[in-house]
Amino acid sequence: MKNKFATFCFGFLGFAFVCFSVFFFFSDLYVRKNIEFTDYETMDSLSQDEALKLAAVHDDCFKEERTKKLRSFFLKNKEVGARFDKRAFEERLASYLEEGNKLDYIRSMENVTLARYQGNIIGLYLCSSEDRIIQNTNMIWNFCLSSSVRGKGISHLMIDHAIKRCSHPGQNLALMVYKDSLVAQNLYKKHGFIQTEPLYSLEDEFEYYDKFLMKHSPKGEEP
Numbered sequence: 001m002k003n004k005f006a007t008f009c010f011g012f013l014g015f016a017f018v019c020f021s022v023f024f025f026f027s028d029l030y031v032r033k034n035i036e037f038t039d040y041e042t043m044d045s046l047s048q049d050e051a052l053k054l055a056a057v058h059d060d061c062f063k064e065e066r067t068k069k070l071r072s073f074f075l076k077n078k079e080v081g082a083r084f085d086k087r088a089f090e091e092r093l094a095s096y097l098e099e100g101n102k103l104d105y106i107r108s109m110e111n112v113t114l115a116r117y118q119g120n121i122i123g124l125y126l127c128s129s130e131d132r133i134i135q136n137t138n139m140i141w142n143f144c145l146s147s148s149v150r151g152k153g154i155s156h157l158m159i160d161h162a163i164k165r166c167s168h169p170g171q172n173l174a175l176m177v178y179k180d181s182l183v184a185q186n187l188y189k190k191h192g193f194i195q196t197e198p199l200y201s202l203e204d205e206f207e208y209y210d211k212f213l214m215k216h217s218p219k220g221e222e223p
Contacts, residue, residue: 035154037161040112053121055102061144065178073209113165115158122146123158127166133198133213137172159191163216173216176208192218
């Protein structure tokens, strides 16, 4: 009797697991099918409300990582002075993070693509030219997906969209990724990006600090 009950329980749990797996599969599929991408040359047409929401998504993606990297960057480059003062350091860090008006920064962005789900902004990326660390190249910058919708395959849709939008005939396509961001690196590798050496290091500039350069190399082409 006990064996039959145990078998029934295991069978029921297995059935429930399959049902939940199927439910989440189709739920994620529904989300992916309803992602909308909108390309903007400038952010002038974005409403104040959407600009604020975009700023929140941007913070969700980058604020924590940016704070961590800034601490490392300042210490490495001795921007807090030869004699370390923790209070002065934290004040300098806070000042740098809040430098300028966040909405002014959002408004200043160009060649931006926004990803939306059910009308809500959930992600973004930018396209721009680059000739300092790699020549004749278009770059994908600020690739960002809100943490609230990660794990549903949306990042794959976004990087495919970014590759198509940012690519130009006769030019390279590349992006930069933090050296310790293994999840992001694996995503980019799956879509044809490989690590490559920059023309020269710009580690003394925060925009390039502690990052790998990854160049898009479609199948069948030499890196």
